[in-house]
Amino acid sequence: MQPNPTLDQLQILLAVAETGSFSGAGRKLNRAQSVISYGIANLEAQLGVKLFEREGTREPQLTEMGKAILEDARRMAGVMQRIRARVEGFNRGLESEVAVAIDPVLPAPVLIRTLRAFAQEFPTVGLRLNVGSLGSIVDQVVKGEADIGIGAVPGEADVRLIEIGLVTMVPVASPDHPLARLKGPVPLEDLREHTQLVVTDPSQRTRGRDFSVFAFRIWRLTDMHTKHLMIRAGLGWGGLPGWIIAEDLRQGLLVELDLEPYGQVQGPFFAMHRTDRQPGPAASWLIDIFKSKLGCFNEAAPDGLLPADLDGDVTRD
Known part of the structure; x- marks a missing residue:
């Protein structure tokens, strides 16, 4: 079986393309230039194609096939970076996924802006969003189907409640x-x-x-x-x-x-979680941001009516 390119070889390819020379790639990766040249030669031999033109040029130039493979190398390196980030986050106690139960009474601009910020803050954490209403939000949290719930709570609830604003x-x-x-x-x-x-x-x-x-x-x-x-x-x-x-x-x-x-x-809106289970870092962060975003919305719309300048964040019928 023909050996597959290694991540190290792909990183060498990326470094040469980025710096424009074998010597520059050596400095970037803290490797000897001979190691860089050897890595590229081995990669070309494994793939059976020439990645760089070396003759008649002062610095190596990517061939057409080299440019195409470079894009693949970038994607593969990105996947490895995400894997490493996910593992590092897990080792720090970061959740691999957060399940959230949402009452649709929550203003859509608050939901969209919170989730947009979540995607930027926790790119390696998955999200499962369940939409419910009233007591079903509490049920999902109590049953462990959701890590946190966001909604109005009718009657008594077997969860810890954190008031985050008004609806x-x-x-x-x-x-x-x-x-x-x-x-x-x-x-x-x-x-x-x-x-x-x-x-x-x-x-x-x-x-x-x-x-x-x-x-x-x-x-x-x-x-x-x-x-x-x-x-x-x-x-x-x-x-x-x-x-x-x-x-x-x-x-x-x-x-x-x-x-x-x-x-x-106006009625209170709550974030909630099980009393016997503390939310993880990403879920706790979500609660804080929901509270902040809902507070900003209430300040912009004290009567609860969506201001015209927030209209773009809402999907209409």
Whole structure:
């Protein structure tokens, strides 16, 4: 079997290409020039191609095949660097992967900016992102399916909670909805006659309990995205996160309701982890950055409505 090029040979190739000479590569790698020349000669012999033109030039020049192989060498050297960085991180206690459970009520700009920073800070750490709601976030953390959770916590939780900021919920309806045509504050007796759309907890943690539910007729859904679409279609009214509906309010696709028993409300948002398991370095860093980014968002949007200059970070319907 023909021997494969070694990492050392590829590093010599990269050094010669970068410095433009065998002597420069020797200085860069702290090797004798004869070792550099020997390494390139062996690599050419193994591959059966000439990588450098040496005759008629003052310094070695890459051949066309040499240029092509150089790109492969760079990729292979990069893979080895990532392997080394991953191993070094593991030896320092850094996780190989972090699993995060996210409630979609979290403002999208906060999520995107946090994950963008995470990718830069921990390039060797994998990420598993699970999207849930209400008690399902807690369940994923308690069961060990997620290292940390980010969400609002209904009722008691078997986790350590770290408050990271606030999320605003706003009662809204389509402009053609009967409630949108009433002059407020709309009393409870009128509110009860119109279908309310409610996101229900898929876990058993709040079984038998309702939050901010006022109507006699209730349609229960399992996700905020569907609720948003149905309210915009005029199928009912309900509360939605301010950041999600900011553009809808600006364009007149939704209107904020003036209700006697239910107005715009801010609720706490938490990071959480199991009480018997401390998060690793990358997970702990994520909690701190989520808190920082959500705090910045709350300062930029104290009413919870997405400012126009943050619009580019949000994927719309």
